Amino acid sequence: MRKEMFNHEINILRDTYRRLLRRNAKTNLIKLTGKTHPADLAVVFRHFSEEEQNEIFSLMKENVHTSEFLTELDDALVNDLLEDESFERIASIIEKAPTNDQSGILNVLDDDKAQSVIELLNVEEQEGIAEIMGYPDDSAGLLMNTEVFTLHESITAGEAIKTLQDQENAEMVFYLYITDNDDRLVGVISLRALTTTPSSTNLKDIMIKKVHSIRPETDQEDVARIVAQYNFLAVPVLDSDSKLLGIVTVDDVVDVIREEATEDFLQMAGAGKDREILLKSSWENAKARLPWLFASWVGGVIAASLIGVFENMLENIIALAAFIPVILGMGGNIATQSSTIIVRGMATGRVNEGGEIKLILKEVQVGIMLGILYGILLGVFARFTFSEAPDNLGFVVGLSICVSMIVAATVGTIIPLILRKLDIDPAIATGPFVTTSIDILGVLFYFIIAGYFLSI
Amino acid sequence: MRKEMFNHEINILRDTYRRLLRRNAKTNLIKLTGKTHPADLAVVFRHFSEEEQNEIFSLMKENVHTSEFLTELDDALVNDLLEDESFERIASIIEKAPTNDQSGILNVLDDDKAQSVIELLNVEEQEGIAEIMGYPDDSAGLLMNTEVFTLHESITAGEAIKTLQDQENAEMVFYLYITDNDDRLVGVISLRALTTTPSSTNLKDIMIKKVHSIRPETDQEDVARIVAQYNFLAVPVLDSDSKLLGIVTVDDVVDVIREEATEDFLQMAGAGKDREILLKSSWENAKARLPWLFASWVGGVIAASLIGVFENMLENIIALAAFIPVILGMGGNIATQSSTIIVRGMATGRVNEGGEIKLILKEVQVGIMLGILYGILLGVFARFTFSEAPDNLGFVVGLSICVSMIVAATVGTIIPLILRKLDIDPAIATGPFVTTSIDILGVLFYFIIAGYFLSI
Numbered sequence: 054m055r056k057e058m059f060n061h062e063i064n065i066l067r068d069t070y071r072r073l074l075r076r077n078a079k080t081n082l083i084k085l086t087g088k089t090h091p092a093d094l095a096v097v098f099r100h101f102s103e104e105e106q107n108e109i110f111s112l113m114k115e116n117v118h119t120s121e122f123l124t125e126l127d128d129a130l131v132n133d134l135l136e137d138e139s140f141e142r143i144a145s146i147i148e149k150a151p152t153n154d155q156s157g158i159l160n161v162l163d164d165d166k167a168q169s170v171i172e173l174l175n176v177e178e179q180e181g182i183a184e185i186m187g188y189p190d191d192s193a194g195l196l197m198n199t200e201v202f203t204l205h206e207s208i209t210a211g212e213a214i215k216t217l218q219d220q221e222n223a224e225m226v227f228y229l230y231i232t233d234n235d236d237r238l239v240g241v242i243s244l245r246a247l248t249t250t251p252s253s254t255n256l257k258d259i260m261i262k263k264v265h266s267i268r269p270e271t272d273q274e275d276v277a278r279i280v281a282q283y284n285f286l287a288v289p290v291l292d293s294d295s296k297l298l299g300i301v302t303v304d305d306v307v308d309v310i311r312e313e314a315t316e317d318f319l320q321m322a323g324a325g326k327d328r329e330i331l332l333k334s335s336w337e338n339a340k341a342r343l344p345w346l347f348a349s350w351v352g353g354v355i356a357a358s359l360i361g362v363f364e365n366m367l368e369n370i371i372a373l374a375a376f377i378p379v380i381l382g383m384g385g386n387i388a389t390q391s392s393t394i395i396v397r398g399m400a401t402g403r404v405n406e407g408g409e410i411k412l413i414l415k416e417v418q419v420g421i422m423l424g425i426l427y428g429i430l431l432g433v434f435a436r437f438t439f440s441e442a443p444d445n446l447g448f449v450v451g452l453s454i455c456v457s458m459i460v461a462a463t464v465g466t467i468i469p470l471i472l473r474k475l476d477i478d479p480a481i482a483t484g485p486f487v488t489t490s491i492d493i494l495g496v497l498f499y500f501i502i503a504g505y506f507l508s509i
Numbered sequence: 510m511r512k513e514m515f516n517h518e519i520n521i522l523r524d525t526y527r528r529l530l531r532r533n534a535k536t537n538l539i540k541l542t543g544k545t546h547p548a549d550l551a552v553v554f555r556h557f558s559e560e561e562q563n564e565i566f567s568l569m570k571e572n573v574h575t576s577e578f579l580t581e582l583d584d585a586l587v588n589d590l591l592e593d594e595s596f597e598r599i600a601s602i603i604e605k606a607p608t609n610d611q612s613g614i615l616n617v618l619d620d621d622k623a624q625s626v627i628e629l630l631n632v633e634e635q636e637g638i639a640e641i642m643g644y645p646d647d648s649a650g651l652l653m654n655t656e657v658f659t660l661h662e663s664i665t666a667g668e669a670i671k672t673l674q675d676q677e678n679a680e681m682v683f684y685l686y687i688t689d690n691d692d693r694l695v696g697v698i699s700l701r702a703l704t705t706t707p708s709s710t711n712l713k714d715i716m717i718k719k720v721h722s723i724r725p726e727t728d729q730e731d732v733a734r735i736v737a738q739y740n741f742l743a744v745p746v747l748d749s750d751s752k753l754l755g756i757v758t759v760d761d762v763v764d765v766i767r768e769e770a771t772e773d774f775l776q777m778a779g780a781g782k783d784r785e786i787l788l789k790s791s792w793e794n795a796k797a798r799l800p801w802l803f804a805s806w807v808g809g810v811i812a813a814s815l816i817g818v819f820e821n822m823l824e825n826i827i828a829l830a831a832f833i834p835v836i837l838g839m840g841g842n843i844a845t846q847s848s849t850i851i852v853r854g855m856a857t858g859r860v861n862e863g864g865e866i867k868l869i870l871k872e873v874q875v876g877i878m879l880g881i882l883y884g885i886l887l888g889v890f891a892r893f894t895f896s897e898a899p900d901n902l903g904f905v906v907g908l909s910i911c912v913s914m915i916v917a918a919t920v921g922t923i924i925p926l927i928l929r930k931l932d933i934d935p936a937i938a939t940g941p942f943v944t945t946s947i948d949i950l951g952v953l954f955y956f957i958i959a960g961y962f963l964s965i
Binding site for chain 2: 247282322332405407438492
C-alpha cells in the first residue's frame with residue numbers, strides 16, 4: 054500500500070517536471086528542483102530520457118544540493134550527465150561537498166577528467182581527495198566522512214556546548230569524539246549525555262573510554278557487519294597511531310548493505326556484479342553475462358561428449374534419453390538450494406569456520422531424504438509410462454535421480470566452502486562451478502548405473 | 510582482514526566460556542556474561558551445544574541485558590532456551606524491556622505459553638503488548654519503539670533540556686518530537702538544534718514542521734526503503750489522527766534490510782524463506798525445499814513425456830540426445846540471469862511500472878546476441894565432433910540453442926513482471942516457474958527444429 058503511495062509521489066513529480074519541460078518554464082523548473090529532496094530527484098531521474106536529464110541538469114545550481122543529488126544518483130547516470138560538462142562547472146558543484154562525496158563523484162569520471170577537475174579545487178580539498186582516493190576499493194576509507202567534530206578531553210561540558218554552537222558544518226552529530234594532546238581518540242560522549250550533565254564537569258570524567266573503532270583499510274562488508282551487530286549510528290576510523298581520520302555513519306552502511314546484497318544476487322546468478330546493469334546497454338549487459346554462460350557451455354559440451362561415449366546404450370534403450378533433463382534439472386536445483394543457503398549463511402555470519410563437516414553431513418542427509426522421495430516418484434512414473442522399455446528402467450531412473458540429488462546437495466555445499474578456504478568470493482564462483490559440475494556428474498552417474506543394471 | 514579479527518574475538522569468547530564451563534566456575538561465568546555485549550553473546554551462542562546453551566542461560570540474570578540478548582539471538586535458539594523455562598522467569602526477564610522487544614520474544618513462544626507469560630506482567634505492559642501484537646506481520650507497528658520522548662510545542666528550548674535531563678529511559682534520542690494539545694505530531698527538532706538555540710526560544714519557532722511519517726500498517730520493506738532513501742535515523746509512526754504511536758529506528762531498519770535480502774535469496778533458489786534454515790534439522794530443511802523441487806519434477810516429467818513423443822526421431826539420430834543437457838542448461842542459466850536482474854531490480858526500486866516493454870525488448874536483444882554467439886559455438890562443436898550424424902546436425906543444434914536462449918531470456922524477464930502485476934511476490938514464484946517452463950519449451954523447440962530440418 055505504502056509502496057504504491059511512494060511510487061505515486063514519484064510519478065506526480067515526474068509528470069510535473071514533464072509539464073514544465075514542455076512549457077519550457079525555466080524559472081519554475083529551477084524552483085521545483087530546489088524544493089525537491091536530492092534523493093527523490095535521483096529516483097525521478099531514472100524515468101527521464103537523456104535529453105530531459107540534460108536539460109534539467111543544465112538548470113541546476115552549483116551548490117551542495119546538486120552535489121548531494123549526484124551522490125544519490127546511479128553512477129551510470131552521473132557519468133552521462135557529466136560527460137559533456139565543463140571542468141569548471143563540475144568543480145563548482147562539488148567544491149562545498151564533503152570529501153567522501155567529492156571523491157565518490159570524481160571516481161565516476163575517467164581519470165584525466167577527474168584530475169582536471171581536482172586541479173580547479175583549492176589545495177586543502179585536493180589533499181583530502183588524494184588521501185581518500187588512496188584507500189583500497191570498498192574500504193572504510195572511501196566511505197568515511199572526514200569532517201568530524203572533535204573536542205579536547207580537558208574541556209568542560211559547558212565549553213563543549215558552546216563550541217558546538219559555533220560549529221556550522223558537522224551536520225550529522227550524534228556522538229562527540231574526544232581527543233588528547235596528540236589528536237588520538239580517547240573517548241566518546243553522546244550528545245544527550247553532554248546536554249544532561251552539569252556544565253562544569255570535565256569531558257574526561259563523563260566520556261566512554263572503550264570505543265569500538267575500525268581502520269581505513271577495513272572492508273565495507275565488515276564495517277556493515279559491525280554497525281549492524283552493535284546497532285551503532287557511527288563508527289570512528291583510526292590510523293595505526295589511534296588518530297581519528299573520520300567516521301562511517303549508519304546511512305552509508307545502509308547503502309552498503311543493499312548494494313552488497315544486490316551484487317551477491319547478480320553474482321550468484323552469473324550476471325556480473327554491476328548493480329546498475331539495468332541502466333546499461335544490451336551489449337554491455339550481454340558482455341557481463343557471457344563468461345558464466347561460457348562455463349556452463351563447457352559443462353554442456355563435456356556432457357554431450359560423455360553421452361556420445363554411451364551412444365550404444367542409448368541405441369538399445371532410447372527411453373533413457375527421455376530422463377536426462379529431469380535428472381540434471383533436479384540435481385541442478387537441489388545444488389542451487391544448498392549453495393545458496395551456504396553462501397548466504399557466510400554473508401550473514403551463520404556459517405562459521407570449524408563447523409564445516411557437520412554442515413556437509415546435514416546437507417547429505419537432506420539430499421538422501423529428498424533423493425529417495427523423488428527417486429521413488431520418478432521410478433514409478435518411468436515404470437508405468439515407458440512400458441515398452443526394460444522392466445527395471447524405473448529402478449535405474451529412480452536410483453539415478455536419487456544418486457544425482459545426493460551428489461548435487463553435497464557438491465553444492467562443498468564448493469562454496471572450498472572457495473572460501475581458497476579466499477575466492479563464494480558468491481562469484483559458486484554459480485558456474487556448481488551447475489557445470491552437476492551436469493557432468495549427473496550424466497556420468499546416470500549412464501554408469503544404467504550400464505550396470507540394464508545389462509546392455 | 511577485519512573479518513578474521515572479528516571471528517577471532519568470537520572464538521576467544523567461545524573458548525573462555527568452554528573453559529569456565531568445564532571448571533564449573535559459576536561466579537566467573539556470571540561475571541563474563543555480564544561483561545559481554547548482548548550482540549556478541551548472541552553470536553557466540555551459535556557455537557555452543559544445547560547443554561552448554563542451557564547451562565549458560567540458567568545462570569543469566571533476569572534483567573534488560575538478558576532480554577537484549579534474547580532479542581539479538583536467532584528465533585530458533587530463543588525457542589530452544591525458553592521451551593522448558595518457567596513463565597515466571599520469562600516474565601521477569603522481559604518485564605523491563607521495551608514493548609517491541611517484549612512482543613518480539615513472546616512471538617517466538619507458542620500462543621498458550623506467551624499468554625501465560627503476558628498474564629504475569631503488569632496491566633500497562635499487557636496493553637502495550639496487545640496493541641503491538643495486533644499489527645500485521647512485517648509491519649512498522651511491530652518494529653516501532655513505543656517509548657518515544659515527546660515535548661509540547663509551547664515550551665522553550667531551556668525547559669526542553671531540563672525535561673530531557675530528567676528522562677532516564679529514552680536511550681536512543683536523536684530527534685525530539687513535538688506535539689500539540691491533542692497529542693498530534695506537529696514537528697521535530699534535532700538534539701543539536703536544541704542545544705545550540707538560545708534557551709528562551711519557543712520550540713514552535715525552531716521545529717521543522719514537515720515531518721516524513723509512516724503508518725503502523727506500513728510494510729517493513731517500505732519502511733526500509735524510506736529510511737534508506739532519505740538517510741533517516743528514525744521515522745515516526747502516526748495513526749490516522751496524526752497521533753504519535755512510536756518511532757522506527759535505523760538500527761532496526763538495518764536488520765530488516767539484511768533479513769529481507771536473505772529471504773529473497775532463499776526464495777529465488779526455492780529453499781523456502783526461513784532465514785534460520787541452517788539452525789533447523791535436516792528434516793525441516795528438506796521439507797522447506799521439497800515444494801520447489803516438486804515443481805521442477807513436474808517440469809522434468811513433462812519434458813520426459815515430450816521426448817517420448819519424439820522417440821522415433823531419436824531412434825534415427827541418437828546424437829540428438831547428446832545435446833539435450835546443453836540446450837536446457839544454457840536456457841535455464843540465461844533465464845535465471847534475466848529473472849534475477851528483474852527481481853532484484855524490483856526490490857531496489859529500479860524496475861518501475863510503465864517501463865516493462867522497453868525492459869523486455871532489451872532482454873530479448875541480449876538473448877539474441879548471446880544466442881547467436883553460443884549457437885555458432887555449439888553448432889561448430891556438433892558438426893566436427895559428431896561426424897557420423899547428418900551434415901546439418903550442427904545447424905540444427907546451433908539454431909536450437911539460439912532459439913532456446915532467446916525464449917529463455919524473454920520468459921525469464923516476463924514471468925516476474927507478470928507475477929508482480931498479479932500481486933504475487935516475484936521472489937517466491939520466479940524460481941519454479943522459470944526453470945520449469947524453460948525445460949519444457951527447450952525440449953519442444955529442439956525437436957520441432959530437428960524434425961523440420963533433419964527430414965526424418
